[in-house]
Amino acid sequence: MKWAMLGFGTVGQAVWHQAQRQRKSFSLGHVLVRHPDHYRQFKQVDLVTDPQLIIENPDVETVVEVMGGLHPAAEYISACLQRGKNVVTANKALLARQLPQLQRLAQTYHCHLCFEASVGGGIPIIHTLRDLVRRDRVLAIDGILNGTSNYVLTAMQQGGLSLQQALSEAQQKGYAERGSDLDLTGWDAANKLVILANLAFHRFYPVEKVARTEITDDLDIGQAAEHNQVLKQVGHIAIAQGKLKIRVTLDQLPASHLPAHVDGVTNWIQLTTEHLGKLSLMGPGAGGDATANSIWQDLLWLSDSQK
Amino acid sequence: MKWAMLGFGTVGQAVWHQAQRQRKSFSLGHVLVRHPDHYRQFKQVDLVTDPQLIIENPDVETVVEVMGGLHPAAEYISACLQRGKNVVTANKALLARQLPQLQRLAQTYHCHLCFEASVGGGIPIIHTLRDLVRRDRVLAIDGILNGTSNYVLTAMQQGGLSLQQALSEAQQKGYAERGSDLDLTGWDAANKLVILANLAFHRFYPVEKVARTEITDDLDIGQAAEHNQVLKQVGHIAIAQGKLKIRVTLDQLPASHLPAHVDGVTNWIQLTTEHLGKLSLMGPGAGGDATANSIWQDLLWLSDSQK
Numbered sequence: 069m070k071w072a073m074l075g076f077g078t079v080g081q082a083v084w085h086q087a088q089r090q091r092k093s094f095s096l097g098h099v100l101v102r103h104p105d106h107y108r109q110f111k112q113v114d115l116v117t118d119p120q121l122i123i124e125n126p127d128v129e130t131v132v133e134v135m136g137g138l139h140p141a142a143e144y145i146s147a148c149l150q151r152g153k154n155v156v157t158a159n160k161a162l163l164a165r166q167l168p169q170l171q172r173l174a175q176t177y178h179c180h181l182c183f184e185a186s187v188g189g190g191i192p193i194i195h196t197l198r199d200l201v202r203r204d205r206v207l208a209i210d211g212i213l214n215g216t217s218n219y220v221l222t223a224m225q226q227g228g229l230s231l232q233q234a235l236s237e238a239q240q241k242g243y244a245e246r247g248s249d250l251d252l253t254g255w256d257a258a259n260k261l262v263i264l265a266n267l268a269f270h271r272f273y274p275v276e277k278v279a280r281t282e283i284t285d286d287l288d289i290g291q292a293a294e295h296n297q298v299l300k301q302v303g304h305i306a307i308a309q310g311k312l313k314i315r316v317t318l319d320q321l322p323a324s325h326l327p328a329h330v331d332g333v334t335n336w337i338q339l340t341t342e343h344l345g346k347l348s349l350m351g352p353g354a355g356g357d358a359t360a361n362s363i364w365q366d367l368l369w370l371s372d373s374q375k
Numbered sequence: 376m377k378w379a380m381l382g383f384g385t386v387g388q389a390v391w392h393q394a395q396r397q398r399k400s401f402s403l404g405h406v407l408v409r410h411p412d413h414y415r416q417f418k419q420v421d422l423v424t425d426p427q428l429i430i431e432n433p434d435v436e437t438v439v440e441v442m443g444g445l446h447p448a449a450e451y452i453s454a455c456l457q458r459g460k461n462v463v464t465a466n467k468a469l470l471a472r473q474l475p476q477l478q479r480l481a482q483t484y485h486c487h488l489c490f491e492a493s494v495g496g497g498i499p500i501i502h503t504l505r506d507l508v509r510r511d512r513v514l515a516i517d518g519i520l521n522g523t524s525n526y527v528l529t530a531m532q533q534g535g536l537s538l539q540q541a542l543s544e545a546q547q548k549g550y551a552e553r554g555s556d557l558d559l560t561g562w563d564a565a566n567k568l569v570i571l572a573n574l575a576f577h578r579f580y581p582v583e584k585v586a587r588t589e590i591t592d593d594l595d596i597g598q599a600a601e602h603n604q605v606l607k608q609v610g611h612i613a614i615a616q617g618k619l620k621i622r623v624t625l626d627q628l629p630a631s632h633l634p635a636h637v638d639g640v641t642n643w644i645q646l647t648t649e650h651l652g653k654l655s656l657m658g659p660g661a662g663g664d665a666t667a668n669s670i671w672q673d674l675l676w677l678s679d680s681q682k
Contacts, residue, residue: 086510086650190651192503199499203393203671326657329633343393343668344497347658350633357650364510 075135082360149173158185164259182366190358206268215333215354216251254280254316279315382442389667465492471566489673497665513575522640522661523558561587561623586622
């Protein structure tokens with residue numbers, strides 16, 4: 069399969085590294101970047117600055133978008149789908165706003181839109197959920213979906229750090245993506261919840277309507293600890309009287325409760341269904357390697373579906 | 376897809392019930408039972424006592440085996456595969472002894488052997504692991520894999536029951552399958568570990584060689600509790616100096632350790648891989664509905680792969 073890539077940051081480079089180990093015949097064409105000079109050490113990578121070289125190239129079957137941001141990622145992805153190219157993307161902010169439109173484009177032009185890497189880092193939640201809704205009915209979804217805020221809360225509670233100290237630590241370790249405003253405010257978790265709700269309930273919930281509780285300096289960590297409880301940023305999707313409800317809250321979990329022990333950048337997603345009851349997945353919610361792994365799950369699935 | 380079923384116990388009936396809700400065109404033919412009189416209330420089900428009606432029927436594409444036991448299940452499954460029929464089975468004891476032979480038969484006769492329901496009840500561990508090994512390298516697997524023994528240990532530690540009391544309770548609730556000797560002795564967990572090891576490492580480990588610690592009356596529950604620890608039957612698969620090692624142990628887990636909070640019939644499986652680090656799945660490890668759900672995952676996958 070001939071593929072190309074938009075963006076070559078941490079995730080893009082990890083995707084490329086994993087490509088080197090794939091025995092299957094995946095042939096990487098152009099990789100779009102803004103400043104080719106920054107990547108001089110990648111001599112074998114065919115870096116370009118003109119997106120049309122990818123969008124208009126009829127040989128490229130699949131495009132991996134890991135540039136992030138709403139624009140111009142949205143325009144590039146739409147253009148690729150309109151030319152029948154499969155798109156694999158990790159862009160949760162974009163999907164939370166345009167998933168139905170992009171899905172419709174993929175359907176119209178007989179190609180696939182894949183986004184395993186958009187939720188839960190390396191956890192295969194999208195494939196699992198997509199598969200599950202074919203044989204079961206989802207009743208609710210709950211999860212710790214933002215690695216940075218979970219890292220920060222863990223460091224504050226276990227390490228006694230202040231919010232600012234914990235955040236700097238997360239940024240030093242490379243977990244906090246460009247600015248932490250999306251993480252601590254619950255926006256990042258809200259984006260992911262909207263994507264999950266779309267798959268589980270086939271309904272589009274405007275991300276602006278997701279109720280969010282922010283993580284701020286005046287969290288009373290001590291008060292929770294006194295009651296042997298742990299503070300976690302948890303996302304909730306539920307159906308109440310036929311209505312979909314999505315919110316990101318700061319929950320005080322008793323220490324006997326399993327997600328109280330989901331620490332650091334680990335993510336945790338619990339599906340409650342009619343026949344299974346509760347099914348949970350837990351794993352690395354951030355990091356280049358984990359996200360690249362999910363992108364490769366999509367690429368391998370696409371390669372299979374072409375056979 | 377035309378399918379038939381061998382066995383019609385708790386799991387078989389749950390599979391049939393879920394079939395009623397599938398909109399897809401799955402057409403159920405004969406169902407093999409020993410005593411059709413026992414199932415008089417199932418008027419729409421075409422019960423037969425002669426396996427040849429299924430094995431020799433050229434219209435049957437897929438056979439679901441939920442009769443259990445080594446014989447004659449092994450002979451029926453082999454006969455079906457040799458006629459090019461896909462087989463979906465939950466029979467972990469059989470797979471732990473004959474998986475390589477049965478896989479070879481499926482390959483030779485161009486059909487599929489599916490066994491999602493054999494490990495972890497309703498947890499989609501087989502599909503997840505099969506998919507994961509294509510893009511990552513598994514380093515170790517750990518898990519709470521036997522619902523009955525976990526139920527018994529939970530009841531002994533949290534409810535203060537004796538081993539016998541806890542076991543009767545598990546049997547009353549329908550968790551302990553015919554006799555509990557396979558559960559408490561670790562044989563059931565050993566069977567499941569051998570199946571997982573086969574998928575993860577493409578090696579066959581004789582189930583007789585799995586080291587097992589049994590759950591007996593003289594467990595010192597109090598001593599563990601004093602140290603704020605929890606006793607769990609845990610299965611381990613690891614590679615040490617190139618050698619595969621499988622064992623079922625009674626582990627004392629600190630309460631801060633996540634699997635210490637996996638209670639009752641819930642199963643938990645943790646995959647440690649090169650790129651992801653740790654990925655865990657948790658869900659119902661027993662129960663007709665959960666197991667039937669996994670069998671339907673296989674049936675839907677088979678239906679897709681025929682397109």
